[in-house]
Amino acid sequence: MRYSYQREIIREIICSTKSHPTADWVYSEAKKKIDNISLGTVYRNLKTLEEIGSIQIIYDENLIRYDGNTEEHHHLKCSECGVLIDTNIKSNFDEKDIVSKYNFKPEKTKFFIIGKCNKHK
Amino acid sequence: MRYSYQREIIREIICSTKSHPTADWVYSEAKKKIDNISLGTVYRNLKTLEEIGSIQIIYDENLIRYDGNTEEHHHLKCSECGVLIDTNIKSNFDEKDIVSKYNFKPEKTKFFIIGKCNKHK
DNA sequence: TTTGTAAATAGTAACTATTCCTATTTAATT
DNA sequence: AATTAAATAGGAATAGTTACTATTTACAAA
Numbered sequence: 001m002r003y004s005y006q007r008e009i010i011r012e013i014i015c016s017t018k019s020h021p022t023a024d025w026v027y028s029e030a031k032k033k034i035d036n037i038s039l040g041t042v043y044r045n046l047k048t049l050e051e052i053g054s055i056q057i058i059y060d061e062n063l064i065r066y067d068g069n070t071e072e073h074h075h076l077k078c079s080e081c082g083v084l085i086d087t088n089i090k091s092n093f094d095e096k097d098i099v100s101k102y103n104f105k106p107e108k109t110k111f112f113i114i115g116k117c118n119k120h121k
Numbered sequence: 122m123r124y125s126y127q128r129e130i131i132r133e134i135i136c137s138t139k140s141h142p143t144a145d146w147v148y149s150e151a152k153k154k155i156d157n158i159s160l161g162t163v164y165r166n167l168k169t170l171e172e173i174g175s176i177q178i179i180y181d182e183n184l185i186r187y188d189g190n191t192e193e194h195h196h197l198k199c200s201e202c203g204v205l206i207d208t209n210i211k212s213n214f215d216e217k218d219i220v221s222k223y224n225f226k227p228e229k230t231k232f233f234i235i236g237k238c239n240k241h242k
Numbered sequence: 243t244t245t246g247t248a249a250a251t252a253g254t255a256a257c258t259a260t261t262c263c264t265a266t267t268t269a270a271t272t
Numbered sequence: 273a274a275t276t277a278a279a280t281a282g283g284a285a286t287a288g289t290t291a292c293t294a295t296t297t298a299c300a301a302a
Binding site for chain 3 (some may be wrong): 006007038
């Protein structure tokens with residue numbers, strides 16, 4: 001893939017925050033560094049970066065957010081303020097049970113634990 | 122709340138399928154029974170039905186789907202065909218660990234297990 | 243170094259899903 | 273039957289995302 005300064009800036013923006021930003025936020029941050037960057041460029045590169053495994057997409061209810069942490073990991077979501085917190089909790093369910101009972105072969109998991117963060121309990 | 126024939130039809134459509142339909146599918150099914158029903162009416166009533174607890178919203182990646190099963194339950198999602206399968210698997214994680222380590226009070230969980238369904242392995 | 247080129251971009255138009263608006267209709271009460 | 277507030281149909285508006293196209297750019301080969 002050919003180098004692109006725009007793509008590099010977008011990658012840096014996502015990888016230097018833990019706030020799981022949306023495309024729009026990435027766009028407004030990117031504009032601070034490249035004032036005429038196009039929103040289409042942001043969307044296209046978010047897609048590309050996700051495809052090559054540099055970032056991850058998080059579907060947070062009806063919001064699409066991006067995460068520089070590309071490890072499989074799960075999230076805590078505050079029902080008050082919406083903050084998304086990375087965790088390293090392990091998902092443990094009975095894989096054999098799922099295979100036999102539902103005739104389904106698990107590959108990966110996406111878990112959300114919804115509750116109250118330290119600011120809102 | 123005042124009775125509405127449209128709302129009742131919409132509820133029946135959702136509660137008589139396990140396909141986790143989208144608003145658009147509900148709309149096209151509803152039109153078979155009420156030919157001039159409005160899409161706005163479908164959206165408004167989906168929201169209302171969710172608020173009064175008659176149905177559940179499922180955020181399936183970038184798709185918003187509806188579920189007549191209002192129990193807390195989790196889903197298997199086929200990465201090939203996208204089919205969503207209800208499960209009664211129990212989510213077990215160390216709640217104490219989350220409380221202490223992340224200073225977060227869990228209330229409910231939303232789990233997706235992604236993999237291959239019986240048609241696609 | 244120039245030159246050729248395909249890939250990437252900026253800017254804008256188009257599209258899709260959802261919500262909003264308003265005149266009309268309807269459920270429920272009197 | 274008359275009243276009234278809630279709900280509806282139909283259409284306009286909005287938001288988020290993707291598509292289009294002329295221009296620019298990275299990079300390879302001469």
